[in-house]
Amino acid sequence: MNITRFTDYSLRTLIYLSLHDDAQQIITIKEVADQYGISKNHLMKVVQDLNAKNYINATRGKNGGIRLSRPPQEINIGELVRAVEQESTLVECFGDNNQCVITPSCQLKNMFAEAMESFFSCLDKYTLADLISGSNKAALQKILIQKIEP
Numbered sequence: 001m002n003i004t005r006f007t008d009y010s011l012r013t014l015i016y017l018s019l020h021d022d023a024q025q026i027i028t029i030k031e032v033a034d035q036y037g038i039s040k041n042h043l044m045k046v047v048q049d050l051n052a053k054n055y056i057n058a059t060r061g062k063n064g065g066i067r068l069s070r071p072p073q074e075i076n077i078g079e080l081v082r083a084v085e086q087e088s089t090l091v092e093c094f095g096d097n098n099q100c101v102i103t104p105s106c107q108l109k110n111m112f113a114e115a116m117e118s119f120f121s122c123l124d125k126y127t128l129a130d131l132i133s134g135s136n137k138a139a140l141q142k143i144l145i146q147k148i149e150p
Helices: 003-017 027-037 040-050 078-085 108-123 135-145
Strands: 056-059 065-068
Touching: 003 027, 003 040, 003 056, 003 065, 003 078, 027 040, 027 065, 040 056, 040 065, 078 108
Parallel strands: none
Antiparallel strands: 056 065
């Protein structure tokens, strides 16, 4: 399974937002992009998608920004990856434009489908809260948040 950069940025954005103890705090897209050293333009597309899928609330305008739409413990990682990766296909035979000549008698599709289900089954065990729990949260905050604070 290959996770797209879009999914990676989606997860990183949610991690960053969850590190702020005040759930009502508005964070700018620029702040997230700067902290991770990623393109603000690309991140804007990610934020738009996360907002449409109700993982975050995005507010436009001068005082606008983003924040989590629900607590981190209510954001399941498997569900998120499925939602963001829904257009991605592991192999050609999973897609709509399958032109592989051996598809009718090939067993790879079944094996890959089973492997993907195992992959998602593993991710389903975790929430966003698991990614930022305990000492891991303090370490992430030190890396990402205190980087810009005096």
